[in-house]
Amino acid sequence: MSFAKTRTIVQEGDTVIIYVNPQAMYALQVKPLTATKKGDMVENIFQTAYGALKVQELVGKKFGHKVQFSRGWGYLLHPTPELWTLNLKHRTQILYTRDISLIVMQLDLKAGSIVVESGTGSGSLSHAILRAIAPTGHLYTFDFHQQRVEIVTQEFSDHGLEEFVTAKQRDACKDGFDLEDAADAVFLDLPNPWLAIPHAVKSLKKSGGRICTFSPCIEQTQKTCEGLLAEGFKYIETMECLQREYQVKNITLPDVDDYNFSFSISSNTSETNGEGNQKKDDRKFRAVLPALQMAGHTGYLTFATWPRQSEKFQT
Numbered sequence: 090m091s092f093a094k095t096r097t098i099v100q101e102g103d104t105v106i107i108y109v110n111p112q113a114m115y116a117l118q119v120k121p122l123t124a125t126k127k128g129d130m131v132e133n134i135f136q137t138a139y140g141a142l143k144v145q146e147l148v149g150k151k152f153g154h155k156v157q158f159s160r161g162w163g164y165l166l167h168p169t170p171e172l173w174t175l176n177l178k179h180r181t182q183i184l185y186t187r188d189i190s191l192i193v194m195q196l197d198l199k200a201g202s203i204v205v206e207s208g209t210g211s212g213s214l215s216h217a218i219l220r221a222i223a224p225t226g227h228l229y230t231f232d233f234h235q236q237r238v239e240i241v242t243q244e245f246s247d248h249g250l251e252e253f254v255t256a257k258q259r260d261a262c263k264d265g266f267d268l269e270d271a272a273d274a275v276f277l278d279l280p281n282p283w284l285a286i287p288h289a290v291k292s293l294k295k296s297g298g299r300i301c302t303f304s305p306c307i308e309q310t311q312k313t314c315e316g317l318l319a320e321g322f323k324y325i326e327t328m329e330c331l332q333r334e335y336q337v338k339n340i341t342l343p344d345v346d347d348y349n350f351s352f353s354i355s356s357n358t359s360e361t362n363g364e365g366n367q368k369k370d371d372r373k374f375r376a377v378l379p380a381l382q383m384a385g386h387t388g389y390l391t392f393a394t395w396p397r398q399s400e401k402f403q404t
Contacts, residue, residue, distance in 0.1 A: 181210035208278030283316035322393035
């Protein structure tokens, strides 16, 4: 299954998303057999709280249709980077859609873009980048840990993305990216991103480009901004993306005089009756209110522009 293309019918080898409810979604690879912990190959049967699902029976079904468990049902969804972010196995902390959407926009990613990513991690951002730059772009992604590189390389292959991405094990802060005048954009998710900035300069095209760094601490961000300024980057800015949900609710408020906004209860205000009904002077309203809880700080996103290098373009 290619995340870069869509189809209507499930085929063997596809990655699919089984949606039961917002708190229960599962990413499955459609194959007849699966390996046990002992290495034995057995029939691929997926267990859920609503019963078992024979995975091979998904072949030939249409995306969007219901699938039957032994004690319930769910929906068969086509995979997307957003759904993959919610269902992937966490090998590291990951970026979520609210930050990813800002990164893709600010880096000006489009079909044909060449992107360097350092800090592949679990591949959450990588899948979103690949969708944005396919079918003519390419992603070079690097991670310090060889095992993570091997796992994410297999996932790219399973998802039909291998022709758009090159994944390598590399210490980017020490060894750089082994690219020169090649990238339109660079993304750094590293403990010390300022150490990789000189290597990013070398990899960016001399015609100009964009860079983004992700850091959870403001001290990291300060050192990164100093490094970007020292290397000649322009338009340096740091953002924090906070998503706040608003909810529509029915509320009850006292009915007050148009010119008297006192909420004190007068002697004429009617009381509730014995059955607990509302006071006659109370009025119901439909209001839009912010949610009482929200996801807070994830990290600081620092963006900067690598300007066109005039030496190369002198007439």
